[in-house]
Amino acid sequence: xxxxxxxxxxxxxxxxxxxxxxxxxKKIAVERNGEIxxxxxxxxxxxxxxxxxxxxxxxxxx
Amino acid sequence: MGAIRDAxxxxxxxxxxxxxxxxxxYRDFAETRAAVEASGAQIVTVAIRRTNIGQNRNEPxxxxxxxPSRFTYLPNxxxxxxxxxAVRTLRLARELLDGHDLVKLEVLGDPQTLYPNMPETLxxxxxxxxxxxxVMVYCSDDPIQAQMLEAIGCVAVMPxxxxxxxxxxxxxxxxxxxxxxxxxVPLLVDAGVGTAxxxxxxxxxxxxxxxxxxxxxxxxxxxxxxxxxRKAVEAGREAFLAGRMPKKLYSATPSSPxxxxxAPKAA
Numbered sequence: 352x353x354x355x356x357x358x359x360x361x362x363x364x365x366x367x368x369x370x371x372x373x374x375x376x377k378k379i380a381v382e383r384n385g386e387i388x389x390x391x392x393x394x395x396x397x398x399x400x401x402x403x404x405x406x407x408x409x410x411x412x413x
Numbered sequence: 414m415g416a417i418r419d420a421x422x423x424x425x426x427x428x429x430x431x432x433x434x435x436x437x438x439y440r441d442f443a444e445t446r447a448a449v450e451a452s453g454a455q456i457v458t459v460a461i462r463r464t465n466i467g468q469n470r471n472e473p474x475x476x477x478x479x480x481p482s483r484f485t486y487l488p489n490x491x492x493x494x495x496x497x498x499a500v501r502t503l504r505l506a507r508e509l510l511d512g513h514d515l516v517k518l519e520v521l522g523d524p525q526t527l528y529p530n531m532p533e534t535l536x537x538x539x540x541x542x543x544x545x546x547x548v549m550v551y552c553s554d555d556p557i558q559a560q561m562l563e564a565i566g567c568v569a570v571m572p573x574x575x576x577x578x579x580x581x582x583x584x585x586x587x588x589x590x591x592x593x594x595x596x597x598v599p600l601l602v603d604a605g606v607g608t609a610x611x612x613x614x615x616x617x618x619x620x621x622x623x624x625x626x627x628x629x630x631x632x633x634x635x636x637x638x639x640x641x642x643r644k645a646v647e648a649g650r651e652a653f654l655a656g657r658m659p660k661k662l663y664s665a666t667p668s669s670p671x672x673x674x675x676a677p678k679a680a
Contacts, residue, residue, distance in 0.1 A: 380509035412460025413435025413626025
């Protein structure tokens with residue numbers, strides 16, 4: 352996740368992961384293995400071993 | 414809402430301000446907000462970056478300081494050195510901003526100059542336009558490449574006037590003029606503006622707008638510089654519309670009447 356390894360004790364969906372990270376409802380976007388996971392699919396998308404997740408926000412930039 | 418007089422039209426949408434500003438390099442969000450307000454900009458660029466996992470969960474966010482309901486966000490691909498990374502970044506931006514499709518594409522060539530890598534930029538533009546993005550594109554000031562970007566379907570071309578963050582001003586006004594003659598989509602100067610006169614020069618040339626960040630953020634008083642830039646862009650635009658007098662090496666046409674002068678004193 353964002354370039355760092357994380358392990359979880361039980362299977363986890365993206366929706367549950369975001370809620371654990373207190374990111375639910377925040378303006379973020381999630382990519383899994385190079386593909387966008389749309390908000391509408393967060394709840395049903397289960398994370399698999401070895402998945403590469405990117406979770407991004409908008410920041411100041413030029 | 415009534416029609417905006419002399420609007421900047423990008424991808425079918427009208428904007429009364431021809432100054433676009435970046436939101437990076439400010440001390441804090443309060444200063445970002447104050448500078449953006451003072452600039453009068455309606456379009457603001459933002460970058461897309463990884464969240465801080467597990468840190469500062471309640472830290473203020475840019476979206477709170479600059480509500481997307483009031484400003485048109487222009488997510489960029491700053492820091493991308495390949496077409497693939499730029500495309501991924503903007504797909505994330507579109508997801509993040511609920512389907513918002515107006516984007517700023519920039520694919521950089523090297524970290525020292527931040528000069529655009531044009532082959533990668535053209536490749537990324539091709540993919541993004543096919544995917545329905547409205548692409549405003551940072552590019553070299555080469556009229557042929559600008560025409561290629563227009564042919565691909567980019568909604569605005571944004572050549573650099575000098576290197577990003579350099580503040581060196583408009584180094585090649587003739588190339589900007591060549592591009593202005595060649596392309597029909599708006600031309601915005603992106604990068605290189607250092608102070609108000611640079612912005613005015615770009616607008617006097619006939620550019621449709623100016624995008625800047627460092628010139629405001631790195632000024633001693635960013636909010637005051639933002640005001641200066643707003644005026645410079647407006648003044649430059651009005652001077653362009655007014656049509657300047659031709660430059661003449663010798664004037665020989667005094668502004669005051671030549672008739673009715675008092676007699677020269679007899680020698």
